[in-house]
Structures are given as C-alpha cells and as structure tokens.
Amino acid sequence: MEYTTALxxxxxxxxxxxxxxxxxDGQVIGTIPCKTSPTNxxxxxxxxxxxxxxxxxPKRLTRPLIxxxxxxxxxxxEEALDYTAQRLKEIAEQNGPESLxxxxxxKVTNEENYIxxxxxxxxxxxxxxxxxxxx
Amino acid sequence: MIETVKEQVRKLLDSGQIQGFxxxxxxxxxxxxxxxTDPEELDRLNLGERDKPGDARYPLTKxxxxxxxxxxxxxxxxxxxxxDERALKTLYxxxxxxxxxxxxxxxxxxxxxxxxxxxxxxxxxECVAGEKSEGxxxxxxxxxxxxxxxxxxxxxxxxYAKCIKCYGCRDVCPVCFCNECTLASEDLVQTKxxxxxxxxFHLVRAAHxxxxxxxxxxxxxxCPVGIPLRTLYKKIYNIMDEELDYQTGYSEEKSPxxxx
Numbered sequence: 145m146e147y148t149t150a151l152x153x154x155x156x157x158x159x160x161x162x163x164x165x166x167x168x169d170g171q172v173i174g175t176i177p178c179k180t181s182p183t184n185x186x187x188x189x190x191x192x193x194x195x196x197x198x199x200x201x202p203k204r205l206t207r208p209l210i211x212x213x214x215x216x217x218x219x220x221x222e223e224a225l226d227y228t229a230q231r232l233k234e235i236a237e238q239n240g241p242e243s244l245x246x247x248x249x250x251k252v253t254n255e256e257n258y259i260x261x262x263x264x265x266x267x268x269x270x271x272x273x274x275x276x277x278x279x
Numbered sequence: 280m281i282e283t284v285k286e287q288v289r290k291l292l293d294s295g296q297i298q299g300f301x302x303x304x305x306x307x308x309x310x311x312x313x314x315x316t317d318p319e320e321l322d323r324l325n326l327g328e329r330d331k332p333g334d335a336r337y338p339l340t341k342x343x344x345x346x347x348x349x350x351x352x353x354x355x356x357x358x359x360x361x362x363d364e365r366a367l368k369t370l371y372x373x374x375x376x377x378x379x380x381x382x383x384x385x386x387x388x389x390x391x392x393x394x395x396x397x398x399x400x401x402x403x404x405e406c407v408a409g410e411k412s413e414g415x416x417x418x419x420x421x422x423x424x425x426x427x428x429x430x431x432x433x434x435x436x437x438x439y440a441k442c443i444k445c446y447g448c449r450d451v452c453p454v455c456f457c458n459e460c461t462l463a464s465e466d467l468v469q470t471k472x473x474x475x476x477x478x479x480f481h482l483v484r485a486a487h488x489x490x491x492x493x494x495x496x497x498x499x500x501x502c503p504v505g506i507p508l509r510t511l512y513k514k515i516y517n518i519m520d521e522e523l524d525y526q527t528g529y530s531e532e533k534s535p536x537x538x539x
Contacts, residue, residue, distance in 0.1 A: 145299060145353060147314035147346050151307070164311050166342065168349055174342075177447070177501060179335045180309045187503040190445045 156191040158254035241269035283408040300356035310335040338453040340366040364403035365493035365528025366453040419510040441504040442475040448498035490534025
C-alpha cells in the first residue's frame, strides 16, 4: 500500500505551473495543483487539471524511435542521442549549419525551449528555428 | 503543536490501530499530501502551513476516498481541521467513506485563520492539538446582502463573467464525488463552449452545493480568476439553515433535498 505525490511541471504550455501527480500503488490517479508554487499558487487551467489522463495513454511514445530502412524502430536514449549528434555534425560539416533546422515544441517548458534555441543558434550556428504551433 | 500530532500518529501506527496516516509532507520546500505508513517519515509531517497558518491546506478527505476504496481492509488516520471533519461527516452521510475505516486526528485552527475563513467552527469535536478559537460570522455575505438587488445582480454577473471554465472549483471540492457531473452533461449545460454560460454554470454548481458544501474555501483558493465562491456557498449554507433547518457538515443525516 503506497500513496504519494510527485511534484512536477505542466507540459501543456510554457507557463510552468506546478502540480502533484497522485500515485496510488504505482498508478497515476490524479492531479493536484501545488499551493506552494510561486507560479500558479494552487491554481490550474482545465488542461492542467487533467494531465494525469494523457500520461498513461497507450498511444504515448515512451522510447525514442530511429528510422531504419524506412521503418521506425525503438531505440535506447544513448543510441538515439549518439545517432542524432553524429548526423548533425556530418550535415553541418558537409553543407554548413544553415542546412539544418530545429523545430521546438509547445509541450515543453519555457526554459527547455530557451535551451533548445540556444543550442541551435550558439551550438550549431543556425537561425533556422521554428515552433510546432505554427504548423 | 506539531510534536503532539506526531506523537499521536506514531502511537496509532505503532499500535496497529491504523495502517496509514493521510497527512501533509514537507519536501524540497513544498508541502504535499502523503500517506505515512512508516513512523520514521513523521519527522517531515506538516500541518498545512508554510508561511502562515493553513496556507497549504489540501482536500485530504477527497484523496482518502480513493485510498480507502483501493484498500477496504485497512484503517486510516487522517489530519482534520474543523472543515475536514465536516467533510468527513458529509462523506459518511452519502456513503462515500466508511467511518469504520477512518480515525481522525484533529487540530484546531488559530484565530487568525478562523477569521480569514469566517469559519463557523474552526475546530473538530476532538482536538489532539491547538486551542479552540471562537467561530466567526459570515461578514462577507452580510456585506453583499446589504447591496440593492440590482447592484448585487451586477456584482455577481461581473464575477461569473471572469470564469475560464477550468472546473477547478469542482475538481478540488471534497464533497464533489458524483460519478456523473451536471457541469459535464451536455444536456444540462453548454460543456464545450466558451465563454462560460452565465449565470447558469455557476448557479447550477451553487444549487448542487446546497446541503453539500462544508465551507472549506478550497474552491475559492483554486479559482484562477478570483471569483468569491466561498461567499456564494456560505449564502447557500445560510439559506439551508434558515429555510430547512439543516446545518450542512454538522448533521448526521443527508440533507432534506435528498429525502425524495
């Protein structure tokens, strides 16, 4: 018998509201807005209140996928990151950093998007950055 | 005060009278609901206060429903203030919790918090810690009652218009336990539209709070736009009290509205 709460940050937008996920015997069963969070002070929007519903969706990707011979194959993080780093380097060397583009996400925090664009601009050297919300 | 509570909970756990204690845990500067099963963890027990009394209260009784249902053979201690005890009574009345599974550990709220809440009874019947302070009158309701009808109507219309329909008032409510919620029923209210249907959405909820709302004030604290929901439901309490002689949260029976 175990009931506990895990403090985390909402993935629905960049505001960064904090809430607890209620975990009963290993299952996530509910969302509780965090009252001591300076960002949202115990309040949430309707999306935040229902986060616990999507995180357990069977349709959710839980591991990285790499396309091999035209098919998406599950990979571990090490392999996926090594492959991505290697290809980014190769493409940048062959065709210049302007040949690369970076697509940011609406479902990560503001801070993660900041790091992402910094990586693209300062790390790789391209201004080709866009956001999934423009699609 | 907290040491007395810890001692009491430790006794209950050690003696096997309860298998878990639902309270609040202090972790990384935050205060979160937690089921204590190991007395060692009690070092980090918190009474729901970080910067001032009661500023980190959570609807523990609501969480207990889920835990108790998953473990019907276990007994649970739970941290209760006056409002939590009223919630427990109401949940017993509506068969949402079995009193045989629950051992309340009561604390009285300090005067400062009682005044802020305009709480009728800021303490549970049995207190392990804290001094019982006097109940307060609902001044916020009186203030609005003094307004002319048209002014009062305008006031509430303006308040309801702020609603962003997050359903937080319902989701945080310790006595909202219906399997089918009217506020999510397309036949009764507009569910997938915005702005919020005014005043229907809020009045439907207010009507459903009659004989249910135990005046914990958590809805108002969860409201992102600051609608004075507690004042609204305090008025509902007063109507139930004056017209039907039913004291929500204090009575041992379901409200007369459920008599049919």
